[in-house]
Amino acid sequence: MKVDEKLTKNFFKLSEKSHIEIEQSLCASCDPKVCIWVCPAGLYSITEDGRTVVEYSGCLECGTCFIACPKGAIKWEHPVGGFGVQYRYG
Ligand code: SF4
Ligand code: SF4
Incomplete structure (x- = not known):
């Protein structure tokens, strides 16, 4: 099974509150916007x-986005207990 196929098997229990916050004032002068490219799930975008x-x-x-952001604009923490991703295939 390919990695993409494995990822589709994951289960997500959604929290109403985001565990990721972005400081927009720091993003304004960011180029290139690496968060767009490093997230393995492609979750970042620009409106x-x-x-x-x-x-x-x-x-x-x-945690890749948190590490890669050159501006320290991402505040990241694990979702609250019981929420978030549940891996099916490691
Ligand atoms: S890499 Fe960081 S500073 Fe740049 S756009 Fe993404 S979140 Fe904003
Ligand atoms: S922690 Fe990983 S999967 Fe989650 S938004 Fe950041 S880069 Fe994407």
Whole structure:
């Protein structure tokens, strides 16, 4: 089974509150916006009005975005207990 196929088997228990916060004032001068490229789930995007957003509900909890952001604009923590990703195939 390919990695992409394995990822589709994961189960997500959604919390109403995002475990990822982005400081938009720091993103404004960020180029390139590496969060777009490093997230293995492709959850980051830029809105039409230039805001950086993340679809936290699909987060794999790898922490890559937090480490890679050159501005320290991402506040990241694990979802509250019982929520978040449940891996089916490691
Ligand atoms: S890499 Fe960090 S500073 Fe740059 S757009 Fe993404 S969250 Fe904002
Ligand atoms: S922790 Fe990993 S999967 Fe979650 S948003 Fe950051 S890079 Fe994407």
